[in-house]
Amino acid sequence: MQNIIFKYQPRSPELTSSNSDCICLVDKKIWRDLPNSTRQKTLSVVNSIADGTPFTVLGGKNIKSNPSLIRFRIGRSFRLILSKGNKRLTFKLCRRQGYEQQFKNF
Numbered sequence: 618m619q620n621i622i623f624k625y626q627p628r629s630p631e632l633t634s635s636n637s638d639c640i641c642l643v644d645k646k647i648w649r650d651l652p653n654s655t656r657q658k659t660l661s662v663v664n665s666i667a668d669g670t671p672f673t674v675l676g677g678k679n680i681k682s683n684p685s686l687i688r689f690r691i692g693r694s695f696r697l698i699l700s701k702g703n704k705r706l707t708f709k710l711c712r713r714q715g716y717e718q719q720f721k722n723f
Contacts, residue, residue, distance in 0.1 A: 641708040
């Protein structure tokens with residue numbers, strides 16, 4: 618599976634001071650088949666988080682089985698998963714049907 622990688626420099630003061638990265642991983646096939654509105658929504662959420670907007674304002678919800686992961690609903694069929702690691706925010710866009718399997722990959 619080939620990924621498309623979007624890298625962002627966080628503009629939030631608390632993220633910038635810790636010298637962190639913001640990375641969004643998207644499967645190339647999924648990105649190619651996405652409607653333009655879904656692409657814009659995905660990039661909007663990633664940009665807003667990089668700007669320091671709280672995830673709850675953007676509709677993010679904690680995942681009960683793994684508290685370090687946050688999910689965002691992107692349209693009817695997709696979920697954006699945010700992983701907060703050491704000095705890194707990693708986003709992964711996946712289909713709704715199998716997104717629980719993605720928890721193991723973080």
